[in-house]
Amino acid sequence: MTVFPARRAAPTARALPPVAVPHPRAEASGVLDPVRPSPLEWARRRRAERGARRLEAAGARALGRLDHLGPAWHVIEWPRTDTTDLLLDPSQDDRAGFLAIGPGGLFAVTIADHGRARVLVAGDVVQINGKRPPYVAEARRDAKRASKVLSQAVGLPIPVTPVLTFVGSGVISVYGLPKDCLMATHRELDRLLVAGGNRITPATAEKLARVAQHPGTWMNGTYRPAGDYRWYDDGRTAADKPANRR
Template identity: 70%
Template sequence: MEAAGARALTRLDRLGSAWHIVDWPRTDLSQSYYEPDPADERAGFLAIGPGGVYAVTVADHGRSRVLIAGDVVQINGKRPQYIAEARRDARRAAKALSAAVGLNVPVTPVLTFVGSGVISVHGLPKDCLVATDKELDRLLLAGGARISAATASKLSEVASNPGTWSNAPYRPTGDYRWYSNGQTAADKRPTRR
């Protein structure tokens, strides 16, 4: 699985310096004990850039054929819950980042398949992007420019801090502000036309 994650990450080198890749814990750290879950052994990372924040879940299907019909993924007659897991991971990331920043941070789930088998699609899932590792960079770039490079950098800084993913909300120490002159979003004056 680590090799599959590395294959997906190599394509993201083409995104440019405005994009940040953050490895994040896909488990719930607020639990007092941790029981291993096979779903959490899948590779995953956050891609933060001008297109927004994406929670990328990587699934290795090898040479097996993948059938996708809406929210259903079928590989070798089995139906793993990849789409539901990708959505769950994106919700966890959005909740943690929103609590850390104090603003709503939307996170888009992305399911990426790594392997050489054929992928047949008979309807895409709602609210979840699906791509192969070879198409991942183009998929993320297709999101356009929704946030600035400075905001993407600040969000990656917050996501890189281990305190963001713990039980308590992350409060940055030092001189960390969303606006350079110390004002808050409520202090910004509207522009006149």
Template identity: 35%
Template sequence: MDGLRVIPTWRHGQERLYVCLPDGASVAWYDREAARVSLLSDDREGDVLDALGPFLTRPVTVGPPPVPTPAELARLSLHPDDDLAPNRPGEALLVDLERAPGPAHRLRRPDPRRRALAAEQTVGAALDRLDGAGWHALHSVPLPGGDRVHHLVIGPGGLFALHVLPARRQRVHIADPVVTLGRHEPLPLMRRVRADADRASYALTAEVHPVLVLVAPAHVTVAAPPRSVRVLTDEELPDLSRPGGVLKPADVEALHAMARDRATWARL
């Protein structure tokens, strides 16, 4: 078949090559990561593979498009404005800083929002690296009333609601429910961490474990193991993905599809 064109596109951060007729109609597509060519018509297989020849660097599976899972169908039906998956780490802080950036120079007291944003970006980057291991991370998940879950992590080891505390070069002392950061006033932060996880559990109808993440602390002391809250530094975040066997891949995808829908959280 003459005139087939190969058009590269990016979909959810992954490259996909479409094979199209001169009028733009697609006859097949090639997913590099999955090494799969999906054909819309079997009688065009030879022409499609000839067109894709310069782009194929390894053996591929050829066949009809895979049947979408229920989770994929739910994602495809989700309006872009209601999809939380594109949220950047610290999305709410980024928006707030864009609307009200504050003074250009603050010599004595840096804007605390920027410290919080840097901490959430550090944690978000670490979590996004877990994606290839079957984990999904959602950032800055909004809750009714103006609160938010800094990061929600879903994977084979379960669900985790992460609250991030910037602690660069400061000592942290934890005596549940109080957290003391350097010379700052002690705050009952553990109650907030547990409450956010409880709200996430209610929204997703699944157990969500609370986690407090300390970013770049100088030293951490814990008077006694906090009730139900796991305490990690940003360097220990890879430990979060090591336990497995709690959720099957299909359950992970279904929970991720539910969690990325803004309407799930609006019902709280």
């Protein structure tokens, strides 16, 4: 007769050590409950969102005036701030602006929303609510950067004129205009852009608009200067262009 060893009896529940089982409600509450921001953080976020909406509405009002200029004009959205400058000062990304390209030339438009506040202008100094933001210096810097980038892409010097546009219902008092920078309200923007007459042809404006719309134009080191762009068709030169009789 074969005798098998007896199995050890399984320990009863009383013999097992107590195991701490987390309560399902207690565990889920810690995961699902969102972290509430402090009142100061909530107020800052609400203020930033309200400012972004106001700036977007101001840009739309300025763009609406350019609809009267006709199809020969092109509006280009472009990165007005360098990547390095944006990393050093994230507040610079809150500025609004665009490129306006047409027979009147190339313009880098900077939008300044002053609401109902009074604006005082004296040369390069702009004062709003007791503060003096560097709007004129920023407009010049943006126009200079756009001119440099477009000139490298085309292979020819492309001048870009800075334009500072005020959007709001407050009174604007001007004691002297800045040099090398145009200034107007959003209601006068369309008339300001065509005040200088026709400087380039609509075909040239369309070519420059295509260059400005190319995403590689504004990226450092990815777009070859004049590599993929031809000002004239293949086999043609500047001498082959017919003269215009007046």
